[in-house]
Amino acid sequence: MSYEHIVHKGSKASLFTRMAQAVSTWTGKPVTFVAAVALILLWGVSGPIFAFNDTWQLVINTSTTIITFLMVFIIQNSQNRDTAAMQIKLDELITKVDGARQELLDLEELDESQLEKIREEFCARASKARGNPPECS
Structure with a gap:
C-alpha cells in the first residue's frame, strides 16, 4: 500500500492543502483571536471619527463577510481531511481487533x-448489557 498522498510538513501536497493547513493552524491560535478582537475594537473606536457613516459600517460588513466566506472552505477542507483520517484509523483498528465485525468497515459510505x-x-446491545429494555429511538 502506498502512502505518498499523506500530508506531512515538507510534503508535496497540493498548494490548496498546504495553504488550508497553514491558514487553519494560524487562525486556530489565541493570538489570532486576540488580533481579530483588537481590529473590531479599533473599528468601533474609529466610529466617531467617521461619524458612524455608511462607509464606516460597510468596511466591517464587507470584511467580515469575505473572511467568513473564505473560512467556510478552509474549515470544510480541514474537517474533511480529519474525518477521512479518523475513518482510516478506525478501519485499521477494526481490522486488527479479534472478533471485530469486518462489515463495520466503511460505514460512512452507507x-x-x-x-x-x-x-x-x-x-x-448496550441496553441489554446494562440489563435494561432497549430505549432506542
Whole structure:
C-alpha cells in the first residue's frame, strides 16, 4: 500500500492543502483571536471619527463577510481531511481487533437508513448489557 498522498510538513501536497493547513493552524491560535478582537475594537473606536457613516459600517460588513466566506472552505477542507483520517484509523483498528465485525468497515459510505439500523442494533446491545429494555429511538 502506498502512502505518498499523506500530508506531512515538507510534503508535496497540493498548494490548496498546504495553504488550508497553514491558514487553519494560524487562525486556530489565541493570538489570532486576540488580533481579530483588537481590529473590531479599533473599528468601533474609529466610529466617531467617521461619524458612524455608511462607509464606516460597510468596511466591517464587507470584511467580515469575505473572511467568513473564505473560512467556510478552509474549515470544510480541514474537517474533511480529519474525518477521512479518523475513518482510516478506525478501519485499521477494526481490522486488527479479534472478533471485530469486518462489515463495520466503511460505514460512512452507507445511507442514513442503513446507519440507523446499525445504530439501533448497538443501542439494543448496550441496553441489554446494562440489563435494561432497549430505549432506542
